Amino acid sequence: MRNSDAPLFEIAQEYLPGGTLGILTLPNGFKFMASSGSGAYIYNTKVEKFIDYLIGSGSVLLGHCHPAVVEAVTRQVKKGTNFYVENDKAVALAKEVATAIPCADKVRFVSSGSEANSYAVRLARAYTKKDLILKFEGSYHGFQDYAMVSSQFANPKVVRAIPSASIDSAGIPKPVAKTMIAAPFNDIDTTRRIIQKYERRLAGVILEPLQRTVAPKPGFLQELREITGAKGIPLIFDEVVTGFRLAYGGAQEYYGVVPEIACVGKSFSGGLPLAAVCGKAEFMDALDPQKGYYGSTSDERVFMTGTFNGNALSCASGLATLKELRKPGTYEALNSYGEKLRERMRETFAENGIKAQVHGDGAVSGFTFTDREVVDFRSEAAGDGKMKEDVIYGLLKRSIFAPYKLYNSVAHTERELDATITALDETLKAINPIRIAAN
Secondary structure (H helix, E strand, O other), X not given: OOOOOOOXXXXXXXXXXXXXXXXXXXXXXXXXXXXXXXXXXXXXXXXXXXXXXXXXXXXXXXXXXXXXXXXXXXXXXXXXXXXXXXXHHHHHHHHHHHHHXXXXXXXXXXXXXXXXXXXXXXXXXXXXXXXXXXXXXXXXXXXXXXXXXXXXXXXXXXXXXXXXXXXXXXXXXXXXXXXXXXXXXXOHHHHHHHHHHHOOOEEEEEEOXXXXXXXXXXXXXXXXXXXXXXXOOOEEEEEOOOEOOOEOOHHHHHXXXXXXXXXXXXXXXXXOOOEEEEEOHHHHHHHOHHHOOOOOOOOOOOOOOOOOOOOHHHHHHHHHHHXXXXXXXXXXXXXXXXXXXXXXXXXXHHHOOOOOEEEEEOOEEEEEOOOOOOOOHHHHHOOOHHHHHHHHHXXXXXXXXXXXXXXXXXXXXXXXXXXXXXXXXXXXXXXXXXXXXXX
C-alpha cells in the first residue's frame, strides 16, 4: 500500500495515463488538483480559491453546488439512482426538453455529448440510407472514430485540403475518413459547392452552430439551412455546448435556425453525466424497439441503449437546473456578462498594445493572438499559441482558472468580472516587456 501522505500528483502520474483524466494538461508549477467548488469558484487541495471559467467543461451552468441542484440530487439519491427502465424523473425531463428545443418532437437520453452525436449521425444515415457526412473543419463532436477527423485537435500543419478529412487520433481505421468530408466554417460559398458535388451521397450535415468559440457570420446558418432543406439533406446541430446556454431553446432559438436533429448536453446536466438526442419524429421513431428487436432483419430500427440512459439522479439534477434557468432574467444576465467580458478583454489587449482577437457569443468566450479576423479553424490555429499559453498560465498565477476557453455561469457577477480583467491586465504587463526584449 502506498504512503497515504504521498502527493496526489505523484499518485495520479503513477495510476492515470499522463496523470490526467483526459486531454487537459498543465505544466509543472501550474498543475491543478481540484478539491471543491462553490458558485463561480473552484478550490484546489490547498484550499486556494480561483475564479472558475472551466466550470466542469461548461457542465455547471448554474455554478458549483447550486442549492437547488444539491437539494434535488440529495432527495433523489435516497430514492434510487439508476433503474434502467423508464422513471418519473426521466419522463418529466424528456417533456421539458422537448418543449424547450424547437426541433425536438421526441428525446432520447444518453450520458455524454459524444454518445449523443454518434447516435444523431446514425439516425441520419438510417433515414437517408446513405453514408457520407459533412462536418466543419475544427469542430468537435466527441470521441468516436468518425468524429475525430478534421476536428479541433487536428494538426494545422498537416490537415488535408478541403473537403478531404484528416484523421486526428491513432487507432482510427483509415476507411473511416472516407465516410466524412469537411468544409470551412463560415464559408457558405465553399460549403454550397461541396454539398452540390456530394449531395447524392450525403446522409447529413453536422455542425456546432457556435463552433468552439467562433460565432457564425450573419446569414451563414440560415443559408446552410436553406441549402440542406432544398436538397432534403438532414441538418444536425451539435448543441452540446450551446443547448440551454445561449438561450433556453439553445442556438436554435438564439440564431433562429431549426435543424432536423440536435444534441444537447453539459448546460442542463447540473454537472452530472447527462445528454440527449432530440429530433423530428420521423427520425426519432427509428429508435422505437418495436420496429424490430433481437434477431430482427428490419433495416428501419436504429439500435440505441445504455445502462445509464435516463439515469434518475442525472435527470433529477437536470430538472432542477432547467427550473432555475427558466427564471426571468437568467439569460439576459448570462449573455450580458459574456458580452462585457469580451468587450473589456478587447480593451485590455488594446491598452497593452497587443494584437488579439476576442471571439465567442453569449456565455462562451475565447481569444486568439493574431491580427487577422478569426472566422474558422485555420484562422484561429494561425494565432500565437505560445502567447496564449503564457496568458493562461499568468491568469492561473493570479487565481483565474481559464485553461482553454471562458465559460461564464449564472454565479459569475461584476465582482468576478472586475477581478478577471485586473488579472488579465497584470498578466499582460508582466509578459509584454519580456516578449518585446526577446524580439
